[in-house]
Amino acid sequence: MICKNRLLAGIVALFGYDIIDPQPGSSYGNGVTHQSLKTVTRRLKMRNMRNITTFVVVLLALVVAVPAASADIISNSATFGPREVAFSGLTRDLQKFDPTLGVLEKVTLTLNASAYAGTISWDNEATIASDVDLGIGAELTATSMANLVVVALPLQEGSASVAADNDGAADFIGTDAFAVTGGSGSDSDFDETILPADLLAFTGPGTFQVEISSQANTYLASNGGFGPIDPVPGMTDGSVMVTYEYSTPEPTTMVLLAVGGMGVLARKRRKA
Numbered sequence: 001m002i003c004k005n006r007l008l009a010g011i012v013a014l015f016g017y018d019i020i021d022p023q024p025g026s027s028y029g030n031g032v033t034h035q036s037l038k039t040v041t042r043r044l045k046m047r048n049m050r051n052i053t054t055f056v057v058v059l060l061a062l063v064v065a066v067p068a069a070s071a072d073i074i075s076n077s078a079t080f081g082p083r084e085v086a087f088s089g090l091t092r093d094l095q096k097f098d099p100t101l102g103v104l105e106k107v108t109l110t111l112n113a114s115a116y117a118g119t120i121s122w123d124n125e126a127t128i129a130s131d132v133d134l135g136i137g138a139e140l141t142a143t144s145m146a147n148l149v150v151v152a153l154p155l156q157e158g159s160a161s162v163a164a165d166n167d168g169a170a171d172f173i174g175t176d177a178f179a180v181t182g183g184s185g186s187d188s189d190f191d192e193t194i195l196p197a198d199l200l201a202f203t204g205p206g207t208f209q210v211e212i213s214s215q216a217n218t219y220l221a222s223n224g225g226f227g228p229i230d231p232v233p234g235m236t237d238g239s240v241m242v243t244y245e246y247s248t249p250e251p252t253t254m255v256l257l258a259v260g261g262m263g264v265l266a267r268k269r270r271k272a
């Protein structure tokens with residue numbers, strides 16, 4: 001009997017569960033009466049309620065402490081051109097990140113560029129017919145602080161099958177020649193940084209400078225033919241864009257914060 005009652009008291013102490021009263025008013029031995037066991041049970045239950053409240057508050061605090069996974073994005077861009085290829089020293093100013101929006105996590109610099117109005121000709125000097133792919137355009141480079149460098153290669157492109165050399169001359173005319181004129185091409189490139197020092201440099205009021213340059217770019221591929229090219233670079237235009245990824249407290253986090261706050265208040269009221 002003593003063993004059984006001790007076991008019951010142990011269960012109450014461990015879990016705070018209500019237990020079936022075997023015999024109201026009877027002694028549980030070891031100084032624990034039916035009445036006192038009920039009191040112990042009630043106290044333990046209250047303590048457990050407090051523990052659960054504390055657990056929930058701590059859990060909510062942990063949830064709130066976890067950085068928000070949201071990655072809001074804001075960007076600023078500037079256009080350039082049309083300009084004749086080649087050029088250098090062209091600059092554009094872009095906005096720095098406004099720190100009142102949140103915490104900056106990543107900076108991305110993007111260059112979009114087009115090329116058009118150029119021509120490129122090729123004349124086959126080989127004794128075999130050949131397919132040829134030709135391109136004319138620009139290699140554009142944009143650089144900013146934090147060593148962000150982007151290179152775009154817009155090309156006007158074309159393909160043709162040409163005859164074997166049939167005139168013994170690199171005159172860029174005839175069935176052994178091909179030229180790309182008209183049309184346009186575009187290309188883009190991006191570079192990014194998450195280094196703390198870089199993020200700091202991009203944060204604040206004002207602007208930062210992007211420097212843009214271009215040089216002529218050509219492309220030639222053939223399957224057996226060979227011969228000279230006659231490239232005439234055309235025009236280029238495009239845009240540079242900076243993108244800021246940043247975090248802000250999410251609405252759900254704000255709700256959890258409020259719920260956590262209510263939990264703390266409720267606990268204080270119970271204590272009072």
Ligand SMILES: [Ca+2]
Binds near residue numbers: 125168169171
């Ligand atoms: Ca020829």
Ligand SMILES: [Ca+2]
Binds near residue numbers: 123169172174176
């Ligand atoms: Ca020719």
